[in-house]
Structures are given as structure tokens and as C-alpha cells.
Amino acid sequence: MDSDLYDEFGNYIGPDLESDSDDEQSVYGQGENRDADEDAMEEDEDAEGEPETAPMSVVLHEDKRYYPQAVEVYGPDVETVVQEEDTQALDKPLIEPIKHKKFQMQEQQLPETTYDMEYLADMLDNTNLIRNVTLMGHLHNGKTSFVDCLMRQTHPGTVDTETTIPMRYTDTLFVEQERGVSIKSTPVTLLLKDIKEKSYLLNIMDTPGHVNFSDEVTAALRISDGAVLFVDAAEGIMLNTERLLRHAVQEQIPLTICINKIDRLILELKLPPADAYYKLRHIIDELNSMLTTNQPQDNPDGPPIVLSPVLGNVCFASSLYDVCFTLESFAAMYSAAHPNTGLKYKDFAQWLWGDVYFNAKTRRFSRKQPHASAQRSFVEFILEPLYKIFAQVVGDVDDTLPAVLSELGIKLTKQESKLNVRPLLRLVCNRFFGDFCGFVEMVVRHVPSPLDVAPRKVAHAYGGTAGALRDCMATCDQAGRLVAHTTKMYPTDDCTFFLVLARVMSGTLYAGQTVRVLGESYSAHDEEDSRVVQVGRLWLYEARYKVELNRVPAGCWVLIEGIDQPIVKTCTIVSVDEEEELHTFKPLRFNTQAVVKIAVEPVNPSELPKMLDGLRKVNKSYPLLSTRVEESGEHVILGTGELYLDCVMHDLRNMYSEIDIKVADPVVSFCETVVETSSLKCFAETPNKRNKLTMIAEPLERGLAEDIESGTVAMTWDRKRLGEFFQTKYDWDLLAARSIWAFGPDAAGPNILVDDTLPSEVDKNLLSSVKDSIVQGFQWGTREGPLCEEPIRNVKFKILDAVIAQEPLHRGGGQIIPTARRVAYSAFLMATPRLMEPYLFVEVQAPADCVSAVYTVLAKRRGHVTQDAPVAGSPLYTIKAFVPAIDSFGFETDLRTHTQGQAFCLQVFHHWQIVPGDPLDKSIIIRPLEPQPATHLAREFMIKTRRRKGLSEDVSINKFFDDPMLLELARQDVLLN
Numbered sequence: 001m002d003s004d005l006y007d008e009f010g011n012y013i014g015p016d017l018e019s020d021s022d023d024e025q026s027v028y029g030q031g032e033n034r035d036a037d038e039d040a041m042e043e044d045e046d047a048e049g050e051p052e053t054a055p056m057s058v059v060l061h062e063d064k065r066y067y068p069q070a071v072e073v074y075g076p077d078v079e080t081v082v083q084e085e086d087t088q089a090l091d092k093p094l095i096e097p098i099k100h101k102k103f104q105m106q107e108q109q110l111p112e113t114t115y116d117m118e119y120l121a122d123m124l125d126n127t128n129l130i131r132n133v134t135l136m137g138h139l140h141n142g143k144t145s146f147v148d149c150l151m152r153q154t155h156p157g158t159v160d161t162e163t164t165i166p167m168r169y170t171d172t173l174f175v176e177q178e179r180g181v182s183i184k185s186t187p188v189t190l191l192l193k194d195i196k197e198k199s200y201l202l203n204i205m206d207t208p209g210h211v212n213f214s215d216e217v218t219a220a221l222r223i224s225d226g227a228v229l230f231v232d233a234a235e236g237i238m239l240n241t242e243r244l245l246r247h248a249v250q251e252q253i254p255l256t257i258c259i260n261k262i263d264r265l266i267l268e269l270k271l272p273p274a275d276a277y278y279k280l281r282h283i284i285d286e287l288n289s290m291l292t293t294n295q296p297q298d299n300p301d302g303p304p305i306v307l308s309p310v311l312g313n314v315c316f317a318s319s320l321y322d323v324c325f326t327l328e329s330f331a332a333m334y335s336a337a338h339p340n341t342g343l344k345y346k347d348f349a350q351w352l353w354g355d356v357y358f359n360a361k362t363r364r365f366s367r368k369q370p371h372a373s374a375q376r377s378f379v380e381f382i383l384e385p386l387y388k389i390f391a392q393v394v395g396d397v398d399d400t401l402p403a404v405l406s407e408l409g410i411k412l413t414k415q416e417s418k419l420n421v422r423p424l425l426r427l428v429c430n431r432f433f434g435d436f437c438g439f440v441e442m443v444v445r446h447v448p449s450p451l452d453v454a455p456r457k458v459a460h461a462y463g464g465t466a467g468a469l470r471d472c473m474a475t476c477d478q479a480g481r482l483v484a485h486t487t488k489m490y491p492t493d494d495c496t497f498f499l500v501l502a503r504v505m506s507g508t509l510y511a512g513q514t515v516r517v518l519g520e521s522y523s524a525h526d527e528e529d530s531r532v533v534q535v536g537r538l539w540l541y542e543a544r545y546k547v548e549l550n551r552v553p554a555g556c557w558v559l560i561e562g563i564d565q566p567i568v569k570t571c572t573i574v575s576v577d578e579e580e581e582l583h584t585f586k587p588l589r590f591n592t593q594a595v596v597k598i599a600v601e602p603v604n605p606s607e608l609p610k611m612l613d614g615l616r617k618v619n620k621s622y623p624l625l626s627t628r629v630e631e632s633g634e635h636v637i638l639g640t641g642e643l644y645l646d647c648v649m650h651d652l653r654n655m656y657s658e659i660d661i662k663v664a665d666p667v668v669s670f671c672e673t674v675v676e677t678s679s680l681k682c683f684a685e686t687p688n689k690r691n692k693l694t695m696i697a698e699p700l701e702r703g704l705a706e707d708i709e710s711g712t713v714a715m716t717w718d719r720k721r722l723g724e725f726f727q728t729k730y731d732w733d734l735l736a737a738r739s740i741w742a743f744g745p746d747a748a749g750p751n752i753l754v755d756d757t758l759p760s761e762v763d764k765n766l767l768s769s770v771k772d773s774i775v776q777g778f779q780w781g782t783r784e785g786p787l788c789e790e791p792i793r794n795v796k797f798k799i800l801d802a803v804i805a806q807e808p809l810h811r812g813g814g815q816i817i818p819t820a821r822r823v824a825y826s827a828f829l830m831a832t833p834r835l836m837e838p839y840l841f842v843e844v845q846a847p848a849d850c851v852s853a854v855y856t857v858l859a860k861r862r863g864h865v866t867q868d869a870p871v872a873g874s875p876l877y878t879i880k881a882f883v884p885a886i887d888s889f890g891f892e893t894d895l896r897t898h899t900q901g902q903a904f905c906l907q908v909f910h911h912w913q914i915v916p917g918d919p920l921d922k923s924i925i926i927r928p929l930e931p932q933p934a935t936h937l938a939r940e941f942m943i944k945t946r947r948r949k950g951l952s953e954d955v956s957i958n959k960f961f962d963d964p965m966l967l968e969l970a971r972q973d974v975l976l977n
Helices: 031-048 068-074 117-123 143-154 174-179 211-222 239-250 263-267 273-293 327-337 345-349 377-395 401-408 421-433 437-446 450-461 468-474 605-621 642-657 704-710 719-730 764-769 771-783 813-829 848-860 891-898 934-948 963-976
Strands: 056-059 078-081 130-137 186-193 199-206 226-232 255-260 314-318 323-325 357-359 364-366 483-491 498-506 508-510 514-518 530-534 538-541 546-549 551-553 557-560 571-575 596-602 626-629 635-639 661-663 671-674 682-685 692-699 740-744 751-755 795-803 833-847 864-870 876-884 904-914
Touching: 117 186, 117 199, 117 546, 130 143, 130 211, 130 239, 130 255, 130 437, 143 186, 143 199, 186 437, 186 538, 199 437, 211 239, 211 483, 211 642, 211 904, 226 239, 226 273, 226 437, 239 255, 239 273, 239 904, 255 273, 255 437, 263 273, 263 377, 273 377, 314 437, 323 327, 323 421, 323 437, 327 345, 327 377, 327 437, 357 377, 377 401, 377 421, 450 468, 450 498, 468 483, 468 498, 483 557, 483 605, 498 508, 498 605, 596 605, 596 642, 605 626, 605 635, 605 642, 635 642, 642 661, 671 692, 682 813, 682 963, 692 813, 704 751, 740 771, 751 771, 764 771, 771 795, 771 813, 795 813, 833 848, 833 934, 848 864, 848 876, 848 891, 876 904, 891 904
Parallel strands: 056 078, 130 199, 130 226, 226 255, 255 314, 751 795
Antiparallel strands: 186 199, 314 323, 357 364, 483 498, 483 571, 498 557, 508 551, 514 530, 514 571, 538 546, 538 557, 596 635, 596 661, 626 635, 671 833, 682 692, 692 795, 740 751, 833 876, 833 904, 864 876
């Protein structure tokens, strides 16, 4: 290296390459050296052979001047760019390392299983042998650990039997493992055997138990044919247990029960066997009374659903110790142990529950107690043996356990007999009870196969009423036309795209097939929300590994690659050459609402596109999550609660956008309503003065809004059925009931538009010609109310009069739609408007000495207690209360502080309630940073919401009233005063 041209650090300090002097210069230095340099290069070329002619780019200077000398030096294919300074940021490496994102468990290779994978794939063709089932229940009632037990049985070597650390096989996300709570519902497909050793293919969906994530359960129930409701034997019926039971009945899903954690009755509560029986019976009786009160709406007089161990739809389990049995599976163990007695396990099982006693002298069962100390058969034949096994392992490991185990035919190696108590107890129970054949028997018998459930499933979830597609789905025809329904999406390891979980309803889906994806807003009139895409690979999802298939027939679940782009929440997949008029599956109907709201923005404004992309992806990932942009330009995320939004923000920041994001303080959604009928008939004229609409607003009957939202009544019903419903249940007159035009702001919105005009006063033909425009104006108005652009709720709008132009040119949508909205607003403002806020139902479990502290915390947050009662068979109290959602932030932390961490609470949206005070009372002055009295709250909420949305401080009445309307108001004011 020439020391004159380079400094000690190797930087070039030779003569200026940009010199404008007449001396010819080369990239190597002065012109006189050029010939010598060229000679040297020619000698090098002769020595090295032919020079390379591959195109290359030499970057030397920023202003991209091209030097003809470079062509002579490097050849004609070389582009020379001279660059003086490095434009790359100092903190950015020249070659960036490849980042491997780690948010979930690394995918495993196909593990060793008790069945052959080809046999598993062949089972997909036998629809009668498939069961699609959802495991659901309250938080920490043992659903995930129950799936762990099934994985241990079917995947030997998956987990070490000596460890007591739960595997949580279906919690694939690291954040789930860290929090110790399931966040996503995850499916596993397993081949399991019933009592008779017959194999069935079970598609099992493990769902979260936290009440914030009940939207995951809704998505799981849609593609399932049955549900197993898990109940903790010690805690009994909890908040989410009751909600999920009601939800399953509403979704017409056959229900079975698993009473889990029965080991807690023995080891924690230390109940005697007889008391444990009463505790179990109390749980089943409570569930049955709930089922009676939540009888299906469409069949209120049908036979009630009854849960009973005798019927076989209740099983008992301890997933911590690998115990699971039904009456039949336990009876089968007795039958196998005494083969010479001719004991039939099905007959024996009928006598193992209820007030049934065994008379040892007569060797018969009877309903009468043979003697005072006689135990019920369930206690004598099931609980006492179970208690003895637990007592032997926990108590006398060294002395009497070997003798007892040899009597039971259980052999332990020396190493196994030296295990700690918990692993040893699990091992002994596993060897004693064997596989979970009782659970499989219960599911097979009480959950219908896809073939049997298809007609009911299609009638409940599919939007179309007739046609060849519907017929194919109703028969679950594997050779018929292709229809599949998707409800869930799972991100890939690098979070760039999603794999879509679908249920094939009819036909067969092939890898590489071209299909048509219909979104939720697709209809025969508006075909915009549809896209033709090509299916990538297909898999059976097993939580931590996938089994690839080339085709999946009807009745099965499948994970699909390559179709996620057009899907937002759910979709319907059909064949690309389908010629019939297409319909979609109905959107998911959730049992809660997203009422908690946060505003987000990137710390670095230039990273807004990354955040928007992240918001799109996180919206796909959570079924109930919704994102929107307010008028002020802020990006808002709506979720069900604090934990839900915390998980959403974790995913948004770390998984999907990888940028710093600022979050505003959480707020809640409000609704707008009225409490009286409009004080005068409100009218509005179209801008061309050719049309005039007159309307009033009044509150809806109590419970009607909830009926519309829950789907108890639908606008799709025919006029006669709709009229009968409103006439019988809400005492409407028949004319009004049959004149309902729309629900709003969407198909199941909690407001009603009624045509209350008379044919003698209004030209009905002209009115019906603008009906669609008026309905659109009504929908627009109810979506954003006049108080603070929040949805209107619980209001009936009546059209009293209408003057419509004769010429179609003068009654177009551009004239009618904004006028209909404006007249709806004026009618609303004349009917004593009020704000509504969401209220949460709170369930707190705490020891008796903490109850007063719970009351104190609730009182500070406008909460009121509805019930406090001791939990049967435990030292805890349950306090049930209502708290306004806007006062609920930080409630859980506050509660734990006041009770030294002894209280545990869950909160879930329950109902809407009117905020005290008049939002339009201008005499109220809102002072910053001062708490307002209760009567000022409505005004405060309205003003602060308007400020946040970038609206003017107060509601301007002139904005919604025409001049003639203002004159009419002034005239009435004069008359009144």
C-alpha cells in the first residue's frame, strides 16, 4: 500500500478524484501513470487468463459520475459509481445478521406415536368414526393438563414421567408458558380407543379459560360438534363455567361434563368419601338447574338436557395424576378383574350413582339402606378404592405399598419405587386406571359424528336457505361440491403470514387446488369481498408438530397454507368453478363485547406503515378484536379487558411490527340512547326542497335490544313470523309489527326503524321507492350518534310522514340518505338523550376475613355488590358485583393490595347502563383534574370523548335542524312560556 495515498487507518488521502484540472486523471491517480498502469494490467491479464466479464457495480462516489477511464480499466460491462461518504447509519451493520424470531415452541419432527400416521390419515375418510370436540371451562380447571395426559398416552417419550412440571403441550406460545395461562385455542388430532378398544379419530380443541378470551371458545365451538365442560371439583361452578354453559346451549352444541381435579377433594380439602360424593352431586345438580333455566330459545318446550353419570355424559378426572373414569369404565375394570362372575359392566354401571346401596348379604343393589352405616354404591365401589390408593402412596410408601400394588397387579421397578410422592402417585394411577377410554366412550356416545350433526350445523351457521351446496353440506358428502368454513388463524414462526384453520363441510380439499374465498361481507348483490387463491400445503395440526396431507375430506379440520391474505376474521371457501348463487357462513356470535379501548401510535412517526401492517395482522389473530381510525386520525384498538389488550400489545410490538408503540390511557366505548318520546314531530327537507321526512324517536321496550343482538329475532324472518314475535312478546300492534323496515346500525343492531305512515296520507309506492335510502340514512345515523359519535342503542325511530318527489331524478340517494340521517338525529335530540356506559360483572373469591376489604375497594369505584356467599365445601367466599367499566382499570391490583393477595377476581362485560346526569346540561362546568359529582358524569364523559375525537366542545343543534324546524321550535317555546 502506497503510504502517500493512504493514512495509518487505511483511508484514501491521495489527490482529489474530482479535480477539474485539464490533466487527464485515472481512478488510480495522475494521468502520466496511466499508460504504465494499463501495461501492468495487460500483463496481469496475460498471466491470469481471460478476465471475468460478469456484470458488477463498483460504488466509489455518491454523486454517481461515470468515468470513461473505468471502461478502459474494468471493461465495457462495468458501471462505476464513485461515492465519497457512507450514507448508512452508524448503528446499522454492513451485513445484518438473520433474525430468528422465537415466539413459540419450535416445531418438532414427527414424533413416535402409538398409531401409524398413515392409519391416522386413512381414518379421515370414515366420517362416522370422527368426533370434533371443544374442551372448555373456567380458568385453571385443567383443560390443558388434560390434553397433556392424552398426549402422554398417544406419544410415548413426549415427557418424562419422573417430573411433576406440567408440559402444557398445547400452550405453544412462550408468553402462554410464562403467564401460565392459555391465550389461543389450539387443536390436536388424536387416535384414541374406547372401552371396547375401538379406535376413533378425535379432533380436540383446547381453549383458554380466562373470561377475556372467551372469543377463542366461540371460534372453536363454530367448527366443533360437541363440547366437554370442565369443572374444578373443589371450586365448583365459577363465573366462566356458567357463561360457557349458556353459550354452548345458545350455539346448539351437545354438552358433556368432566369434573376435574378430584384429587383436591382428597389431598387439599381432606373430605371424607361420603362428603366428596355430596360435593360432586351438588356440582352436577347446579349444572342441571342452569341447563333448565337456559333451555334453547328455538325449542323451549323440548326435552331438557340432563347431565348424569348414569347417562354417561359425566366423567371424573384428575389430570395431574393421570386419572379419568366414567361409571362404565370403572365398572369395566371390576368386570375385567372378576371375569368368572359374568358381571356385565353396562348393567353394573347403572347402580353406581345416586341413592343406591349394595347389600353384602343378598348380593343385590337396592334403594333402601340395608343398615345405618351402609355407604352409597358410588362411595363404596369408586371413591373408597380411590382414597385407599391415594392414602397408600402418600402415606405408607415403604411399608405396605408394595403389597397393595402387587395385589392390584401393578409392577414397579426399583428406580420407579424411589420416585417422589407426586410422580409415584401419577405412575400408580396411570397403571391402575390405564388409558382415558372412559372419556373417549363419553365423547363418542354423546357427541354426534360430522355426518349426524351436519343438517343441524348447516341450518344454524349457514346463510343460504336452499340449493345444491346446502344439500351437499347437510349430508356431509365427501364426493360432493367443496365448501369449507374457517374461524381461526395461526401465525407462522416468522409472523409474516398465517395458516388458516378450517372445517371442510362438504367435498374434498386438495393441496394446490384453486379455490374462491368469500369474506364475511360477501353477498350475491355485492361480490367485492371475494378472491380466487391457490391452496398451498395442507396439514393436521398437532400443536407442536404438523402432519402433512395431500387432501382432506368433509367432516375434518385442516390447516391451510397460502389463503390468509384476503381473510379478516372468518370466511367461506368454495370451488373456483362453482356456478350456484353463493352464500357465506354467518359471522361468529360472541357472548361478550369489546368495550375497552386504547389508542396507539408509533414512537417514530415514519414507522406508521409498519404499525398499520401489525394492526392488520393482530386483527386476524384475535377473533373479537377490532381496530379502527377515529375522525381525529388516532388508531383505536377495542378488546374485552386489560389482560386481552396486554396480550394484543405484546403481539403488536414484538411479533408483528417490531417497533416502539405509544399507548394512551385505556377508555371505554359509550352508547347513546333516549329515555322519552320526542317532544315534537321532527322534520327535514332534502337540499333540493322536493322531499320532506317527518320522524320521532322513543325508547325500545326492555329486553328487546338484547333479543335482537342475541339473534332471538332476526330481520331475515318473514313478515308474518316477525309480526307474531313483536305482537306476542312485546305487545306491539300488528300493523306496527309488520311495518318494521330495519334493525340498525347493522343486521343485528339494537335499534329499530318503523314505517308508521298511513296509506291515506302518504303515497306508499313512492315511499317504498326510497326505502333503501332511508334505511341507509338510519343505519349511518345509528352507527355514529349526535352526542359524541358513539353508536345509538335502544331507540325506535318512527317515520310519521313523508313527502316524496314524483320524478326519480329528484329523490336519489344523494338527496334522501343525509336527510334521513339528519331527521333521525333531530328526533333523537328531542327525546331527552342520555349516554350509556358498559358495566362489568365481577366475581371475587376471597377468604372470609377479606370480604370487608373487597367491599371497600368496590365502593371506591361506583361498584355495588349483588351477592356474597360461602363456597360449598371450601373456606372461601364468593362476592358477585357490578362495576362500571371506566372505573375498572387497575381494580384487580387494588383488590390484591387491600387483601394481601388473598382475593382473586375476574371481570366480564355484562350490560349497558345509563350514565347519571344530562349530557346536554350547559350549566355544568367541567374543571380539569377535579372529580365530578355523580350528576355531572354524563356531561364530563361526553365532553372528554368529543375532545379526544377532535370534535367541537359541545353539540351544535343548528347542525341537525333545518331553518323551518328551528322556527317551529321557537314557536313552540313561545307557546309553552
